[in-house]
Amino acid sequence: MSASEAARQRVEALRREIEYHNFRYYVLDQPVISDAEYDALMAELQALEAAYPELVTPDSPTQRVGAPPAQAFAAVRHEAAMLSLDNAFTEQEVRDFDRRVRDRLEVETVEYTAEPKLDGLAVSLLYEHGRLALGATRGDGFVGEDVTANVKTIRAIPLRLRGSDWPERFEVRGEVFMPLEGFRKLNAWALEHGEKAFANPRNAAAGSLRQLDPGVTAKRPLEFYAYGVGFFPKQRLPETQAGLLACFKEWGLPVARELKVVSGVEGCLEYYRDLLARRPSLPFEADGVVYKVNRLAWQERLGYTARAPRWAIAHKFPPHEVTTVVEAVEVQVGRTGILTPVAKLKPVPVGGVVVSSATLHNFEEVKRKDVRVGDTVIVRRAGDVIPEVVKVIPEKRPLAARPVEPPTRCPVCGAEAVADPGGALIRCSGGLYCPAQLKAALKHFASRRALDIEGLGEKLIDQLLEKGLVKDVADLYSLRPEQLAELERMGAKSAQNLIQALEGSKSTTLARFLFALGIREVGEVTAQILAEHFGSLEKLMAADESELEQVPGIGPVVAKHIAAFFRQPHNLNVIERLRRAGVHWQTPQAEPRPLVGKTFVFTGALTAMTRDQAKARVEALGARVSESVSRATDYLVVGAAPGAKLDKARRLGVTIIDEQEFLTLLHQFEAPGRG
DNA sequence: GATCCTCGAGTTCT
DNA sequence: CTCGAGGATC
Numbered sequence: 081m082s083a084s085e086a087a088r089q090r091v092e093a094l095r096r097e098i099e100y101h102n103f104r105y106y107v108l109d110q111p112v113i114s115d116a117e118y119d120a121l122m123a124e125l126q127a128l129e130a131a132y133p134e135l136v137t138p139d140s141p142t143q144r145v146g147a148p149p150a151q152a153f154a155a156v157r158h159e160a161a162m163l164s165l166d167n168a169f170t171e172q173e174v175r176d177f178d179r180r181v182r183d184r185l186e187v188e189t190v191e192y193t194a195e196p197k198l199d200g201l202a203v204s205l206l207y208e209h210g211r212l213a214l215g216a217t218r219g220d221g222f223v224g225e226d227v228t229a230n231v232k233t234i235r236a237i238p239l240r241l242r243g244s245d246w247p248e249r250f251e252v253r254g255e256v257f258m259p260l261e262g263f264r265k266l267n268a269w270a271l272e273h274g275e276k277a278f279a280n281p282r283n284a285a286a287g288s289l290r291q292l293d294p295g296v297t298a299k300r301p302l303e304f305y306a307y308g309v310g311f312f313p314k315q316r317l318p319e320t321q322a323g324l325l326a327c328f329k330e331w332g333l334p335v336a337r338e339l340k341v342v343s344g345v346e347g348c349l350e351y352y353r354d355l356l357a358r359r360p361s362l363p364f365e366a367d368g369v370v371y372k373v374n375r376l377a378w379q380e381r382l383g384y385t386a387r388a389p390r391w392a393i394a395h396k397f398p399p400h401e402v403t404t405v406v407e408a409v410e411v412q413v414g415r416t417g418i419l420t421p422v423a424k425l426k427p428v429p430v431g432g433v434v435v436s437s438a439t440l441h442n443f444e445e446v447k448r449k450d451v452r453v454g455d456t457v458i459v460r461r462a463g464d465v466i467p468e469v470v471k472v473i474p475e476k477r478p479l480a481a482r483p484v485e486p487p488t489r490c491p492v493c494g495a496e497a498v499a500d501p502g503g504a505l506i507r508c509s510g511g512l513y514c515p516a517q518l519k520a521a522l523k524h525f526a527s528r529r530a531l532d533i534e535g536l537g538e539k540l541i542d543q544l545l546e547k548g549l550v551k552d553v554a555d556l557y558s559l560r561p562e563q564l565a566e567l568e569r570m571g572a573k574s575a576q577n578l579i580q581a582l583e584g585s586k587s588t589t590l591a592r593f594l595f596a597l598g599i600r601e602v603g604e605v606t607a608q609i610l611a612e613h614f615g616s617l618e619k620l621m622a623a624d625e626s627e628l629e630q631v632p633g634i635g636p637v638v639a640k641h642i643a644a645f646f647r648q649p650h651n652l653n654v655i656e657r658l659r660r661a662g663v664h665w666q667t668p669q670a671e672p673r674p675l676v677g678k679t680f681v682f683t684g685a686l687t688a689m690t691r692d693q694a695k696a697r698v699e700a701l702g703a704r705v706s707e708s709v710s711r712a713t714d715y716l717v718v719g720a721a722p723g724a725k726l727d728k729a730r731r732l733g734v735t736i737i738d739e740q741e742f743l744t745l746l747h748q749f750e751a752p753g754r755g
Numbered sequence: 756g757a758t759c760c761t762c763g764a765g766t767t768c769t
Numbered sequence: 770c771t772c773g774a775g776g777a778t779c
Contacts, residue, residue: 414765422766439766441772466767466770504773505764601775603763633761635776710760 084135087128091135094125098141099238099332106236106303106334139211139239144232145298153225153290156216159251160310162204163221163387165370165394171349174371177393178345181373184382184390189344191374193321194351195307195336196366197394199282200257201289203231204310208249210241217289230289231256233298236305238332246331251310254333258285259364262301265727280401281365306333307370320374341374352395359397368396401460403473404428406453409440409484411491413516415524416600417508419487419497421446423457423469430461438467443486444504454481492516512552512650519545521598525553529604530596531585531663535578543567553596554654557582557661586662590617593665597651600641609633610642616667617655621646674749676702681709683726684719686739694742701749709734717742 098121105111122141129136136143168174181190204224206214215231216224231237234256258266263281270278278284288300306328308321318324325335342351348371355362355369373379373391382390408424421440428435438459440446449472451457456476457469486506487497495510512518522541526533533556544550549563559582564575588596594617595607602610613631614620620642628639645651680698682691682705689697694717695705709716709728716729716736729736737745 412765416764418764420765433768435767437767439771441765445772461767468766468771501774601763605762633776637775706761708761712760 084132087132088135091125091128091132091140094121094128095140097121098125099240099242102141102235102238103242103332107329107332109337141239144235144239145295146229146232152292153217153227156214156219156224156226158204158216158219158222158224158310161221162202162218162224162253162310163384163389165392166388167368168393168395171352174348174352174393174395175345177371178348181382181391185378190378191320191344192342192348192371193325193339193374194342194348194369194371195339196355196362196364197368197370197396198255198257198305198336199280199365199367200255200285201282203227203254203256203289203304205231205237205252205254205306206249206311207241207246207252210244210246212237212239225290227289229294230291230297231304233294234302234304236303236334242332243330246327247313247316250312250316252306252328252333253308253310254304254306256285256289256302256304257281257364258288258300258302261363263365266301268727304334305336307336308372317376320376321372321379322374324376342371348395356397366397368394370394398429400430401458401470402428402430403456403458404435406451406455406457406469409446409451409453410437411487413490413492413508413514413520415517415520415598417490417510417514417517418500419443419490419506419508421484423451425457425459425467428459430459430467433461435459435461435467438469440469442504443484443506446484446486450483452477452481452483454478490514490516515545518552522550522553522556524598525556525596526585530592531588532592533578533585534581535574536581539569540567540578552650552654554657554661557586557658557663586664588663588665590615590665590667593617593663594620597645597655599645601638602642606633606638674701678703678714679712680705680715680717681707681713681725681729681734682717682719686717686719686742688739688743697746697750701746715742715745 098118101111101113101118101121125140126142129140129142138146166177168177178190182188202218204214204216204218205212206216212228212232214226215228215237217227218224232239258281260281263278263284266284267278278287284300285302288297288302291297291300306325309324318327320341322339322341325339328335338355340351342348348369352369355366359366371393373382379389379391384390405426406423407426410422410424412420412422414420421443423438423440425436425438440449440451449469451469451472454477456473458471458473459467460470461467489495489497490508490510493508493510493514493516495508495514497506498509499506508514508517510517512521519538519541522536522545523538525531526536526541536556541550544559544567547566549559550556559579561572561575561579564570564578565572570578589611591604591608591611594602594610595604609631610620614623623643625636625639625643628634628642629636634642675698678698680695680703682694685691686694699705703714706713709725709732711732711734713729713732713734716725716734718726718736718738726736
């Protein structure tokens with residue numbers, strides 16, 4: 081046997097092995113080797129092909145990234161039109177669909193396949209003699225674009241099929257999509273490299289597949305699943321849709337893992353509810369469920385309307401992104417006087433809750449997005465929680481829509497509104513004379529992270545201010561039960577509880593007290609630093625600007641705000657009265673602080689305690705807790721379902737510990753001297 | 756002077 | 770979560 085014959089055999093064996101592992105990974109979801117081992121196989125194949133170029137074939141796994149960039153994609157006419165599906169938005173619409181199917185077929189119950197509808201890009205793949213010959217986008221359903229070079233880079237798509245019982249020529253229809261993990265990583269990478277992030281996985285998948293340079297597509301975490309056929313020799317079709325998909329799997333084409341055969345419309349709806357409940361934990365973005373009549377002969381009898389098959393329907397999930405109308409733009413006044421524009425929206429359900437307002441952050445942002453009253457806008461819940469105006473739909477702008485002008489006066493107290501040095505923010509200059517600022521200051525003072533006065537909420541603060549019972553934070557401690565009894569929804573018991581909570585709040589820490597005062601630019605972290613550095617309120621109050629600037633983390637701006645705060649007679653008066661009312665704290669005593677200088681970051685959910693508790697415990701040992709991972713981070717503590725911080729930590733080589741190791745570490749340092 | 760980290764502040768709905 | 774900007778660092 082010649083050397084090149086041995087090489088030829090080895091090359092073929094390597095290709096089969098790589099294809100087998102793709103099959104295990106993408107089709108069976110049961111990989112049997114590590115990524116590193118897979119990479120080693122690829123490396124060996126590449127080396128051999130480099131040494132024996134005559135052995136390279138177009139369907140070798142090394143040839144996934146091929147052809148130089150074209151100028152544009154060629155048009156491809158689909159042999160069978162790629163129709164879209166009809167949509168159902170309610171259970172009733174699904175029942176109607178089932179009724180139409182049963183009426184036409186004249187049967188009692190129909191079996192359906194049910195599978196998630198992923199938010200990606202529909203493609204058609206033509207296989208000839210078991211080899212991928214053409215990949216095309218859906219386009220308008222009749223003519224798409226030739227994206228063969230790009231789909232070849234997707235490892236989930238086999239370049240040659242397994243086995244041999246496939247038709248000589250047939251067309252697979254399926255969806256190219258980007259799993260959420262890959263999407264997040266791609267966006268994190270884009271942001272780090274100063275590039276624009278994709279708005280959602282769908283856009284990312286579409287943008288990646290439509291790259292002129294397949295080399296770019298190859299780097300994108302795209303996947304694929306098959307859900308149907310275009311051209312297919314009729315005599316070779318199995319009896320059912322599920323049977324067809326089973327064949328696909330055998331041939332090495334991935335199908336949806338969640339695919340299920342269900343009985344009747346009730347089976348469909350049960351499947352839908354189950355998947356909807358699991359939606360937040362799915363590894364991909366699903367926009368609904370697709371039901372198809374399982375029996376292919378019945379599909380044929382049902383046929384097509386002009387637009388869509390009669391034997392399938394897409395049952396949509398409530399959308400995360402939705403359009404609505406801006407009815408007004410209100411201006412809110414924050415604790416520090418910052419004027420924040422808030423869009424009042426025509427109430428609309430977004431991802432399960434009804435949203436009626438969304439922050440616009442600041443007036444620069446309003447200008448940038450050009451949001452006007454009367455505009456139709458796209459709204460989504462950022463991080464699936466906080467509503468956000470994504471953008472205006474300019475085509476739907478009514479002629480009467482008027483631009484939003486930044487206010488020149490505070491809408492609450494009428495004081496002059498002045499631009500912050502940075503320019504983006506506008507502030508009310510009324511200070512604590514502005515009722516809105518005073519109210520926010522009281523709320524802040526009572527908040528959990530400040531003096532933690534339980535039961536003193538917004539409604540109560542409103543009443544206290546209205547009745548003139550409270551004019552500043554110190555007045556809170558002069559409240560008497562009989563005064564409280566006059567208020568609405570305030571019985572003897574509630575009044576007693578509030579007095580109790582006020583009493584309890586008097587025992588605090590210097591850091592909390594400083595934070596509660598609401599000094600500009602002094603948040604929780606800075607308050608902690610000041611408390612540690614100065615040790616007592618007296619020393620801090622005696623410090624001048626230059627002394628303050630010596631403290632790490634305090635610069636000229638913050639120093640100025642602190643010094644100015646303690647020069648205000650009003651503030652000195654409030655502090656004096658608070659202390660006389662009995663607000664006090666322990667002088668922090670020197671405890672063993674074994675973790676001084678260490679920085680911790682948490683990601684994911686902990687089980688044994690909340691993140692706040694974990695934070696308090698490591699801080700008690702002298703460590704610092706930060707929100708984001710950087711080179712300065714010493715430990716990343718990883719809980720369940722970690723976020724992007726984990727990737728960053730890996731990249732930076734930060735020590736990563738799990739919850740168990742974290743607990744061990746705590747015990748190790750906490751145990752001695754404390755029992 | 757530019758760049759990278761952090762921090763502060765404000766935010767929705769149940 | 771998001772934006773803006775203060776502080777540290779080179």
